Amino acid sequence: MASRAKATIFDIAREAGVSKSTVSLVLQGSGLIRPETAVKVRKAIEDVGYVYNRGAANLRKAHSNVIGMVINDLTNPFFAELAVGMERVFQSAGIVPFIANTAENPVRQEEVLKSLMEQGVAGLIVSPARGTTPGAFRRLEIAGLPIAFAMRRLPESRIPVIAPDNHRGAYLATAHLVGKGHRRLAFFGGSSDLVVYHERLGGFREACETLGIDARDALIIEGETNRKGGMACLETSLAMAEPPTAALCFNDAVAFGVMLALRKRGLEPGPDFAVVGFDDVVEAEHYMPPLTSVAVDSAGLGERAAHVMIKMIQSRTTRAEDHIGAVNLVVRESCGPDRRTQKRPAPTGAAT
Template sequence: MASRGKATILDIARKAGVSKSTVSLVLQGSTLIRPGTASRVRKAIEEVGYVYNRGAANLRKAHSNVVGMVINDLTNPFFAELAVGMERVFQSAGIVPFIANTAENPVRQGEVLKSLLEQGVSGLIVSPAHGTLPDAFERIRSGGTPIIFVMRRLAESRVPVVAPDNPWGAFLATSHLIGKGHRRIAFLGGFPDMVVYHERVGGYREALAAHGIAAAEALIIQGDTNRKGGMSAIETALAFNPAPTAAMCFNDAVAFGAMTGLRKRGMEPGGDFAIVGFDDVAEAQHYMPPLTSVAVDTAGLGERAAHMMLNMIRAGTTRAGNHIGAISLIVRDSCGPDVTETRRSA
């Protein structure tokens, strides 16, 4: 771009009271900007004497309507379903979604974010990798790029979040197991430096307390939030004496891993040991046995995140309110009653 009198996009943004990204979208003729805002920006352009070099801008136009979707684990079917919901909204709005998998690696996440920002993305929707520090996102946000967190939030971060009601979901799931007669209930998966871990463990603790059951700290077993982590966690749980008879799992992926681990020990999920997951991915109802799980409106959360991002881009803001989605417990065959007392009496 070239300018008269060295006027810049930043000069226009200050004059119009909007972000640099909003000015860029107006210069590109984007329909994402409200007419009143666009008119104010065009007036500021005239007043500062800015000259737009459209030829140079066209070299970057392929990136002007791109939103980055940076996901911590696309091998988890939940996040694939979430991405589909976001993508559907963006495509109908003429936005090109760019999906990247960070595989729970903060270093890889940083590389992806750097690349997307260099390409001039209009916004970022991120499910932060385990171990992410909030500083990088605050710097991006202060630079004017809209960011939304999905499913996971970072402690003390001001980035808006779209997530399910984690405490209530874990409370319902744990209460269901208690209603089945279980008293030694493990919590499997997740790490203490994850906000969502504390939310779900908190709901688990509250359910135990509400039914007069003391939480056994040893039965809150940390681990990776995937199938491998579930297999490892169930091995740890079953090594206790007495062993737990049921488990509330961090997510469905951990639950599937735990069910595999039970079978390796000759135990049948649902019959010998009760399992409840969280997310209710499509695979849950087809698993053997079908998995009881906390149902999250996955596609709906993805769509809500996408609509929030479009509104932020149109308004030229990095601010938005959080959205906490409703949940429900879907009861299937993976959580039968406590059979240990029956076996002892027999």
């Protein structure tokens, strides 16, 4: 069941009784072709079962319409949403977007980048893998390829970034905790090899300072960025002489872990220990209790990143302004009632 020889524009030309050039022009939707001719050619295209050879076209044109999206972890819906948002706008702009996953592995990332380059991409949007070295994109930059970072940035890089306002999100969440009457707070999970960690921790710290929380009462406990990490952080903190009463978590997974660990100890997330997450993944809303979290519009950031990339390609530049996306604290029930008044406020819906 071998494939029949593929039809080329030459076959179309013969079928339609015109020259190759005319066919090519029709394919490109040029206005130079007489309508009857175009119709005739289009019919021939159908008849011979033609499929456009983009490789051949790109070879001649020297710039392709495919762009690469390099994602650190596709199995994480947070990043999958980002990819899907980007894909949506590229698709409708007639650009072919290819998604590649690096599984948070810089070596894989290197390979993926190489593949994409060989494929002749016109641009690259990447959410860099953890542990990416600052020089990893040097060669691509020198080659003049438009690159943008999405969601994550690299320290000391001049590549444009599209990311959420992590600092502000952490600030808002921390302020919410303080507003609830908490005076001894913790920041749970994450580690300093992630730029995002510094951003979120920075917001936490600034809120503590601004709102008069003593630095000794702002505990920072690093840990894995998953449920296990959250559980460990909680245990560590409760073993202290003066445990915190509330925690801002690096992300929702950590927050889920904290709530799990609380339950295991017979403590009620909310009334007994307040917890706030970050990212507002879908499960946050359906957890028990529903998790207060900082919502980040992944898909929206993806769309924005795609637009930035399209503009970079069109204006033949590798520079663009950073875009910091708005964030939004979604208040649910994981922070319990107000501790100062000790009165339960009227139940409120999610503040979307």
